[in-house]
Every structure is written in C-alpha cells, then in structure tokens.
Amino acid sequence: MRPGSPALGAASALALALVAIALSADFLSPSPPSTHNLEMPYAPPTRVHWIDTAGRFHLRPFVHRYELVDPLNLRYQERTDAAYPLEFFARAWDYRFAGLIPASRHLIQAGSGGNLFLLGADELGRDVLARTLAGARTSLTVVLVGIVIYAAVGLAIGGLAGMLGGWIDHGLMRFSEFVLALPALYLILALRALLPQGTPYWQTLLVTVGTIALVAWPPMARGIRGLLLQLRSSPYVEAARGLGGTPWQIFSRHMLRELAPFALTQTALAAPIFIMGEVLLSYLGVGFQDTDASWGTMLQKAQDVRVVTDFWWNLAPLPLVFAALLCLNVAAVRGLGRDTARITL
Structure with a gap:
C-alpha cells in the first residue's frame, strides 16, 4: 500500500464516491425513501427501455408500469400498453443538498403516472435505491x-x-x-x-x-x-x-x-x-x-x-x-x- 499504488488509488476513489453518494442521496433518489406504495410490495427492479413493442427505437428511455398479478406469491407483470418517459433533472420534492442547500431537482424521475424502482421495492413498496x-x-x-x-x-x-x-x-x-x-x-x-x-x-x-x-x-x-x-x-x-x-x-x-x-x-x-x-x-x-x-x-x-x-x-x-x-x-x-x-x- 505504498503512496501511488493502484490499490490505494482505487480505494481512495471508492471512498470519495461513497462520500459523494451520501451527500447527494436526495438528488440521486428517484423518490423519497419514506414514501409508501402499498399496492406494490416487493416490486421487482423496473426495466428501462429504449425500444418499444413495435420495434421502434427512442432516444429518450422509458418505463412501463408493473401490475401485481399474483398477490399470494407477489408476482408482477409488466404492462406494455402505456410508456412513461424518464425525466432528468426534473423538479419533485424539496430537500437540502448535502444537508445545507435548498433544492428540488433530482437526477431521474419517471413520467407522470409511472413508477421507477431501479432496485425494486421493499415490503411496503418503498424504493430500495432511495433507501x-x-x-x-x-x-x-x-x-x-x-x-x-x-x-x-x-x-x-x-x-x-x-x-x-x-x-x-x-x-x-x-x-x-x-x-x-x-x-x-x-x-x-x-x-x-x-x-x-x-x-x-x-x-x-x-x-x-x-x-x-x-x-x-x-x-x-x-x-x-x-x-x-x-x-x-x-x-x-x-x-x-x-x-x-x-x-x-x-x-x-x-x-x-x-x-x-x-x-x-x-x-x-x-x-x-x-x-x-x-x-x-x-x-x-x-x-x-x-x-x-x-x-x-x-x-x-x-x-x-x-x-x-x-x-x-x-x-x-x-x-x-x-x-x-x-x-x-x-x-x-x-x-x-x-x-x-x-x-x-
């Protein structure tokens, strides 16, 4: 672990990345970590698409809603009848960046009416990524x-x-x-x-x-x-x-x-x-x-x-x-x- 060694450099970069994640957690989160969605317990990670069901490519990625088809086993099915384009740097809930600066913009959001669970949801339908x-x-x-x-x-x-x-x-x-x-x-x-x-x-x-x-x-x-x-x-x-x-x-x-x-x-x-x-x-x-x-x-x-x-x-x-x-x-x-x-x- 000599100064300038690759392992030390990689560890330092990783440490800085973790600190940056902690400071910008609200900005990076698609939804508030405490928001419940009881209709989607244990929802799977949302798939992000660039190609629709007709085979057409879209420059702007989009997602589909998920429907709970088996409440007993908590199985979901992706509904492709509607697409929700992703919005970048859009305004949503208010927060303080790094705990200091008032802000309301977020890196990524689902379009109106859509759900975005990039890492799935927990038992109360809360966004795992945000948490x-x-x-x-x-x-x-x-x-x-x-x-x-x-x-x-x-x-x-x-x-x-x-x-x-x-x-x-x-x-x-x-x-x-x-x-x-x-x-x-x-x-x-x-x-x-x-x-x-x-x-x-x-x-x-x-x-x-x-x-x-x-x-x-x-x-x-x-x-x-x-x-x-x-x-x-x-x-x-x-x-x-x-x-x-x-x-x-x-x-x-x-x-x-x-x-x-x-x-x-x-x-x-x-x-x-x-x-x-x-x-x-x-x-x-x-x-x-x-x-x-x-x-x-x-x-x-x-x-x-x-x-x-x-x-x-x-x-x-x-x-x-x-x-x-x-x-x-x-x-x-x-x-x-x-x-x-x-x-x-």
Missing part, C-alpha cells in the same frame, strides 16, 4: 461521529495517563483493562435497549455511536499512553522542559505531531467497528427504527429466507457495506505499513 442512498448517509454519519468521539476519548485518556503518570496513569490503565474485559456486544445491546420506541433520529444516532465508542476506545488510549511514555524521555522534550515549557506547550508543540500517525491509523482501524456496529444493532432490531433508513435496518430483512431467495434486491446495501469496509481497511493497512515508534502498553 440505500439515504442509508449511506446515515451509516457514514455514524462512522464520522463515531471516530471523532473515539479519537477524542482515546487521546484524552491516553494523554492524561502518559503525561501525568503515577496513580492517574495506573488508575486509567486499570479502567481500560476493565472496559476491555466487558462483554462488548451485551453491553451495547443493554445500553441501546434503554431507548424507547419512537426515539428521534439524532438521539438514536448519538446513543448508538456513544455506546459503540464506550467499548472501543481502550486500544487508542493505551497506544497513546505508550508513545507518550517514550517521548517524555526524548532529548528534545527534555530540552523543552528545561527551557521552562509547560506540559501543555510540550504536548501540543512537540509530542502531538509524533502521535498523529498512530492516532490516524488507529482511527482508520476503528472506523469499520462503527459500520459493523450500526449494521449489527439495526439487524438485531435495537438500532435505528425502520422509518430511519440505514444499511442495518435494510439488511435486517435478510432474516427472512424468502427475501434472500426471491426478493434479493432488498440486500442492495451489502456491496456498499463491503466497499466502505474495504476503503477503511486499506487506509489502515497503509498507516500500519509506516515506520512508527515501538509502543509500550
């Missing part, structure tokens, strides 16, 4: 907030232990060992289950992230503490101390830059924990509510064997979860490949 894109925003927000909390707690506890030493160091390290010994999954499930049903989205997000970060910080803190113990006896730190530098000045001016490579690598290693944690909690039914689209809530449907075999398009978030984990692991491997000081735990 997958909205889920990317939710799940990547969990990662962003999570690694900020993780890094802040790890740096704070590790920094206090390494800089102050003595009984503070001893107490904080014994506490970190206690956290490492906790059954993490059961603790997360217990803390998350304290939230009642119908909890607001942002409160759910913060509690979900906080419970995961609560059990994830010890490796970062112990590593930071080990590096600081080494740096405290280095010549330039001793010189700064002899010149009257305060502990904060010595830490911020001389030590922090030495900690940065390790901290960034540990943060990259921890990021997949938050993705998998959100997916696992939502899969077990104690994460986000079904009304709040996330990759975990969508993959919860994998518990139904029929969804996996007959309505497989509901597992659309799986490739994105894999791509996100791949990018983060590549970044972590690059960091681990650098020459860093030996860490004393």
Whole structure:
C-alpha cells in the first residue's frame, strides 16, 4: 500500500464516491425513501427501455408500469400498453443538498403516472435505491461521529495517563483493562435497549455511536499512553522542559505531531467497528427504527429466507457495506505499513 499504488488509488476513489453518494442521496433518489406504495410490495427492479413493442427505437428511455398479478406469491407483470418517459433533472420534492442547500431537482424521475424502482421495492413498496442512498448517509454519519468521539476519548485518556503518570496513569490503565474485559456486544445491546420506541433520529444516532465508542476506545488510549511514555524521555522534550515549557506547550508543540500517525491509523482501524456496529444493532432490531433508513435496518430483512431467495434486491446495501469496509481497511493497512515508534502498553 505504498503512496501511488493502484490499490490505494482505487480505494481512495471508492471512498470519495461513497462520500459523494451520501451527500447527494436526495438528488440521486428517484423518490423519497419514506414514501409508501402499498399496492406494490416487493416490486421487482423496473426495466428501462429504449425500444418499444413495435420495434421502434427512442432516444429518450422509458418505463412501463408493473401490475401485481399474483398477490399470494407477489408476482408482477409488466404492462406494455402505456410508456412513461424518464425525466432528468426534473423538479419533485424539496430537500437540502448535502444537508445545507435548498433544492428540488433530482437526477431521474419517471413520467407522470409511472413508477421507477431501479432496485425494486421493499415490503411496503418503498424504493430500495432511495433507501440505500439515504442509508449511506446515515451509516457514514455514524462512522464520522463515531471516530471523532473515539479519537477524542482515546487521546484524552491516553494523554492524561502518559503525561501525568503515577496513580492517574495506573488508575486509567486499570479502567481500560476493565472496559476491555466487558462483554462488548451485551453491553451495547443493554445500553441501546434503554431507548424507547419512537426515539428521534439524532438521539438514536448519538446513543448508538456513544455506546459503540464506550467499548472501543481502550486500544487508542493505551497506544497513546505508550508513545507518550517514550517521548517524555526524548532529548528534545527534555530540552523543552528545561527551557521552562509547560506540559501543555510540550504536548501540543512537540509530542502531538509524533502521535498523529498512530492516532490516524488507529482511527482508520476503528472506523469499520462503527459500520459493523450500526449494521449489527439495526439487524438485531435495537438500532435505528425502520422509518430511519440505514444499511442495518435494510439488511435486517435478510432474516427472512424468502427475501434472500426471491426478493434479493432488498440486500442492495451489502456491496456498499463491503466497499466502505474495504476503503477503511486499506487506509489502515497503509498507516500500519509506516515506520512508527515501538509502543509500550
């Protein structure tokens, strides 16, 4: 994973693509992720046509409506008696691009009266593509907030232990060992289950992230503490101390830059924990509510064997979860490949 290697370049491009998808989820969505169409449960992916039933080619692609012909087995038939041209950059529902800029245009829409489910629909007739894109925003927000909390707690506890030493160091390290010994999954499930049903989205997000970060910080803190113990006896730190530098000045001016490579690598290693944690909690039914689209809530449907075999398009978030984990692991491997000081735990 040397700088400039093809694997690193591909992973970086993929990471940027995922971020772009999350920021522009509403623009890319053909319909709102929460819109129900109870007449089309588990509708299959809509076919896009350029050639009509008479064999004529159309420059503007179009779709047909789908009719539920077998309600028991949820079988659909494409009705070719009417065509609905696709509209590009058309106005529809209002949203905020990247959460900031008011907008109402969308990349692609079906013509009036048509339905466009490029990745099919779920059991409530909601657009799987729209929910997958909205889920990317939710799940990547969990990662962003999570690694900020993780890094802040790890740096704070590790920094206090390494800089102050003595009984503070001893107490904080014994506490970190206690956290490492906790059954993490059961603790997360217990803390998350304290939230009642119908909890607001942002409160759910913060509690979900906080419970995961609560059990994830010890490796970062112990590593930071080990590096600081080494740096405290280095010549330039001793010189700064002899010149009257305060502990904060010595830490911020001389030590922090030495900690940065390790901290960034540990943060990259921890990021997949938050993705998998959100997916696992939502899969077990104690994460986000079904009304709040996330990759975990969508993959919860994998518990139904029929969804996996007959309505497989509901597992659309799986490739994105894999791509996100791949990018983060590549970044972590690059960091681990650098020459860093030996860490004393």
